[in-house]
Every structure is written in C-alpha cells, then in structure tokens.
Amino acid sequence: MKDRFNIFGVPIDKVTMKDAVKRTEDFLKEDRLHIVATPNAEIIMMAQKDEEYKDILNKTDLNVPDGSGVVFASKVYKEELPERVAGFDLMMELLRIADKKEQKIYLLGAAPDVIKKTYENLKKKYPGINIVGIHDGYFKDFQEEGIIKEINSKNPDIIFVALGAPKQEKWIFKNRNILNARLAIGVGGSFDVLAGKVKRAPEIYRKLGMEWLYRLKKEPWRYKRMMVLPKFAVKVLFSRR
Numbered sequence: 001m002k003d004r005f006n007i008f009g010v011p012i013d014k015v016t017m018k019d020a021v022k023r024t025e026d027f028l029k030e031d032r033l034h035i036v037a038t039p040n041a042e043i044i045m046m047a048q049k050d051e052e053y054k055d056i057l058n059k060t061d062l063n064v065p066d067g068s069g070v071v072f073a074s075k076v077y078k079e080e081l082p083e084r085v086a087g088f089d090l091m092m093e094l095l096r097i098a099d100k101k102e103q104k105i106y107l108l109g110a111a112p113d114v115i116k117k118t119y120e121n122l123k124k125k126y127p128g129i130n131i132v133g134i135h136d137g138y139f140k141d142f143q144e145e146g147i148i149k150e151i152n153s154k155n156p157d158i159i160f161v162a163l164g165a166p167k168q169e170k171w172i173f174k175n176r177n178i179l180n181a182r183l184a185i186g187v188g189g190s191f192d193v194l195a196g197k198v199k200r201a202p203e204i205y206r207k208l209g210m211e212w213l214y215r216l217k218k219e220p221w222r223y224k225r226m227m228v229l230p231k232f233a234v235k236v237l238f239s240r241r
C-alpha cells in the first residue's frame with residue numbers, strides 16, 4: 001500500500017531510508033524505468049511556478065521526503081513522517097548496495113572534472129563497484145542522442161542524474177521510454193560533494209535541520225534561491241489543514 005501525503009500538489013512518500021531502499025530494490029526487479037525524486041522545500045516551491053515540473057513529480061515512482069522543510073510541513077499537517085530521507089544519503093545507500101550486489105551504475109551530470117573525480121573517489125571507496133559509464137552534465141541538445149545510445153549500450157541498472165532541479169527530473173522524464181535502465185534518480189549537487197568540491201553540512205547541522213544555514217554560510221550567493229525557504233514555511237503555516 002502506498003502511504004503518501006501532499007504538499008502543495010507534490011506527493012511525498014512516507015518512507016524511512018529502509019523503506020526507500022526496499023522500494024528501489026523492488027524497482028530493480030522490474031524491467032522498466034522507475035523514477036525516484038527527492039522533493040525538498042525548494043523543489044516544491046519550484047513546482048508551484050512550473051506546472052510541467054509538478055506534473056512530473058506526480059508521475060514518479062517514489063518521492064522521498066528530503067529536507068527539514070518537508071519534515072516541518074509533515075508536522076504542521078499532522079502527517080506522520082518517520083524520518084527525513086536525504087537524496088544524498090539515499091544515493092550512498094544505493095551505491096553501497098550496488099557494490100555488494102554487482103549492480104551496474106551510470107553517472108551522468110556535473111562538470112567534467114567533477115564527474116571524473118567522483119568516479120575516482122567512488123572507485124577508491126568501492127574498488128569493485130561496477131560503474132559502467134560516466135558523462136558530464138554540460139552537453140548540448142544535439143549530443144543527447146549519442147549520450148543515450150552510450151548509456152543504453154552499457155545497460156545500467158541505475159542512472160544517477162546530477163543536472164540540478166528541475167533539469168534532472170525533466171531530462172529523466174522526457175527520456176523515460178528510451179532509457180534502457182531500471183532506475184533513474186536525480187541527485188542534484190551530490191557529485192560535487194563526492195568529488196570533494198563542496199562540503200556537506202556537518203552532522204550537527206543536519207540533525208538540527210539547519211543544513212540550509214550551513215549552505216548559506218558557505219555559499220552566500222545562493223541566498224536568492226534560498227529565500228523560498230521562509231516563503232515555504234509561511235505557506236505551510238497558512239495552509240494548515
């Protein structure tokens with residue numbers, strides 16, 4: 001049974017990390033592409049101004065509750081959300097399992113030096129991991145067909161797509177019927193973290209739900225993008241059910 005709740009038209013699955021992993025393992029048994037998204041407050045606010053994006057987020061197979069904003073909304077709406085499932089943590093879990101089960105991984109996205117370093121660092125962490133291919137995320141439209149052909153020739157189980165939101169979900173959705181894989185997940189800036197280019201917020205910030213504060217301190221130029229966070233909180237409070 002699917003247990004989900006809705007924040008401004010974006011469904012959120014009430015899953016723990018363990019549930020999310022179980023669902024993805026089931027997805028990998030089925031011979032079709034499954035889409036996993038990681039909606040946080042920023043993504044939900046983007047979807048308010050972008051019907052196409054909202055529609056895509058309603059057609060994914062799993063939306064994990066990413067970010068303290070989503071946890072906050074669940075509390076206001078009195079929806080029991082067992083825990084926050086950060087996209088980065090889910091990706092790390094999937095990689096750990098892929099290494100163990102010899103699943104095939106494709107990495108698409110980020111700058112050329114970042115994707116290369118991500119690959120190297122993952123190979124250091126998991127020497128046996130089966131990364132069947134990588135490609136940076138700065139390709140032109142005319143190159144897309146070739147990239148998809150390359151991905152399909154490698155027949156990956158999982159494609160991690162790091163093009164940032166909403167580009168990554170739109171890209172996956174647009175190509176869902178031609179991608180030869182079982183799972184595709186948008187992972188935003190995760191390759192930058194894996195490459196060691198961006199530092200993830202220390203655990204204390206994450207525990208307190210203040211990852212955004214750390215990010216604001218480190219990347220103050222993002223403040224404009226982050227202004228949607230208080231707007232999200234106010235909108236949640238005023239839409240209390």
Ligand code: UDP
Pocket residue numbers: 109110111136137138162163164165167187188189190191192
């Ligand atoms: N990116 C990309 N192609 C693009 C735009 C962005 O590969 O055309 C990459 C960018 O290099 C970064 C990631 O997508 O690695 C987006 O990171 P960001 O932190 O902005 O995304 P968020 O996690 O906020 O969605």
